[in-house]
Amino acid sequence: MKTSLRLPPQYLLACPQCGADADSGLQLQEQRCEQCSQEFFDIAGMPCWFSVGKAQLTLWQSLYGLALQQAERNFALAEQELPLYDLPPRARVRMQQMQQANRQIINDVKQLMDSVGLEAKIAPEFANYDASRMLQYFELLLRDWAWDEAVSPLDNENKRELKRVRQAVEKVAAPLGHTLIMGAGAARLSWEIHCELNPSSTLALDTNPVLISAAHRLVALQNPWQLTEVHPNPQINHEPVHRWTLVAKANEEKLPTWFALAANAWSPPIKSGSIDTIVTPWFIDVNGKEIRTLIAQVQKLLKPGGLWINTGPLLYGTDISPTRRYTTEEIRELTELAGFEFCYENVEISPYLKTPLSAQLRTEQVWTFAARAPQPNQPLPKSNPPAWILLPHLPIPTLNIPPPNDPTLQHLLSLVDGKRSINDIANLIASNLDKDQNALHLVQAVFVEYLLGP
Ligand SMILES: C[S@@+](CC[C@H](N)C(=O)[O-])C[C@H]1O[C@@H](n2cnc3c(N)ncnc32)[C@H](O)[C@@H]1O
Structure with missing residues (x-):
């Protein structure tokens, strides 16, 4: 049975290619734009609205096919080690358990993709693409939806992240309104914000098909998912393999106004000037563009006076040149130059991706700020160059x-x-x-x- 399309409020939507809205050619239920003839698609009712239209589906199917091929190659390589005559018996048993778990992970991912109807099909034009893009940030699935209970139900990474955003929201003391989470990942924060901080609607937007499909399945479809985790290195007093159940807390009252949206933050299917609050969690440093472009995009999508809440570290991707690895001061200055008013700032050291399967602890410096977008025709601060x-x-x-x-x-x-x-x-x-x-x-x-x- 086809799952019904879960579209965000229509007055927030626009064609990601030409910008047409529902009054000027965007056919919402048909998922196409009459103005530019682009066609979009959904998976299991989640809108996947990209400026390239259905070519995005071909790309995803190809990346999925390539990722499966790569996983099978890795599996076969490890399998070759099992018959080695010099393998100590205990090591052989451990390796067999690992292989079982690795097979289980492949099956878990297939189960997720089957459940949302995404096929593995490599198109010739994408045959040389790097499949690792698809499985980037895979641990976020477990951090967001599985580890809490095993870490501590009261103090875990998700609770800390929500607390940082809550502090920023309380400081500005205004309703969140229609809220867009850019680069929502596996989307736990978006669901927490939606349930706890009372926005009118929440749009969790991401380009990664695994993360956003899982988010849609867990939250919108309220369908738990099992995922196996393997820790590759021995840890004393820690089990190396665990099969987790990923589940999102139910909230029937809030569910109708939360939406997973597969889209690109640089050409989102969102009307300019329609969003009240944009949250960029762990996004400003890893989105493929430099921060000035993000300031422009946030300003374009926000209503005048709208709120921008950022939280996360500054750990720029390798695609960002040294000159564009702006510091917090430089980012604040550029944002204020665009007319934003900084209303809140906080810096905190926080654990990051601490799995219960490991004793290792990685920490990150998390910078959280809230800034208000300018009003139209607001005079800009003087600067040189202007x-x-x-x-x-x-x-x-x-x-x-x-x-x-x-x-x-x-x-x-x-x-x-x-x-x-x-x-x-x-x-x-x-x-x-x-x-x-x-x-x-x-x-x-x-x-x-x-x-x-x-
Ligand atoms: C470091 S992860 C953070 C995810 C999530 N916000 C969190 O804190 O767990 C960055 C996320 O941004 C997404 N992303 C990167 N570039 C994007 C783009 N242009 N449009 C939409 N999402 C993007 C990635 O797919 C990834 O999920």
């Missing part, structure tokens, strides 16, 4: 400079109308440039070197 250069999503004010002789400059200047940003102008001229030219860098360079230069 805010609209440092943050290319901000409107360029009309510039009082003598008309230049250079035709390129003349053209770029003619595009400045007090509303357009450097990003907007770069988009306008991009189609006239050669493929290897970066429109954004070019426009920035022109404005900095020629207009603001000595």
Whole structure:
């Protein structure tokens, strides 16, 4: 039986490709956009709305197929060690138990994917993709939905994370309204926020098909799932294998307004200026883009005066260059430059991914802040270089400079109308440039070197 589609409130939704809303061509129940002809899909009733449409399904099926192939290869490699003549008997028994557990993990993942209807099917165009992307952050499933009782029902990582967000919310003392969790992962925090902090609706958004499918199954479908954990290294007085039951606390009153949404935070199916609160938990450093782009995206999606709550460390991905690994001070400065008002900050050392199967303890420095988005036409703080250069999503004010002789400059200047940003102008001229030219860098360079230069 097909599970019914669980769509967030329609006034929050927009086409992730062209931005059309329900009044301008977005067909919600049909999951397609008449304005740009893009088609979306759902898995087990969870909307999977990407700007690339159903090509995302092909990618996911391929990644899943590749991940299974890789898991089978690893399994077979370990299996080759079992007949070794010099294996001590105890080690052989241990290895057999490990192999049983590894087989169980493969079956557990298949069970999850089957239950939401995602097939393993490698498309030729994705045959060389790296499957590990799909299983990245796998432990979050166990941290979010399994370990609490074994760690401590009263003091565990999930409780601490909620406490950090709760403190920020209490400090700003305003209703959360429609709340978007960007990079929600396995989505426990989103469910806790929804049940405890009373938003009007909560949208848990993530691109990872395993994490967000599990979240949808556990919370929306209230269907527990069993997952085996194996600890690869011996730990004294700790069992090496455990089969966990992942389960989300039921809350029938709150469930109708919580939604798992498979989508990309950079092109989400969400109307600009419609969200009251955005939470970015353990996300600002690992989303594939630099922080200025995130500030722009948060500002675009929030209502004027909307709230941005961030929590997590600054452990940038390898794709972020050293110059863009901004410090907390630099991020605060950039956010304030965009017109946000910082209302709360807290730094705390917290355990991270501490499994009951291990004595090891990893800790992280968690920075939590709350900031209010600016009102329209709010004057921006003065800075040098100006805010609209440092943050290319901000409107360029009309510039009082003598008309230049250079035709390129003349053209770029003619595009400045007090509303357009450097990003907007770069988009306008991009189609006239050669493929290897970066429109954004070019426009920035022109404005900095020629207009603001000595
Ligand atoms: C470090 S994990 C944190 C997950 C969760 N917030 C938590 O605290 O457990 C980062 C998450 O961001 C997600 N993510 C990264 N880039 C994304 C993007 N562009 N759009 C949506 N989700 C993204 C990843 O799939 C992953 O689940």
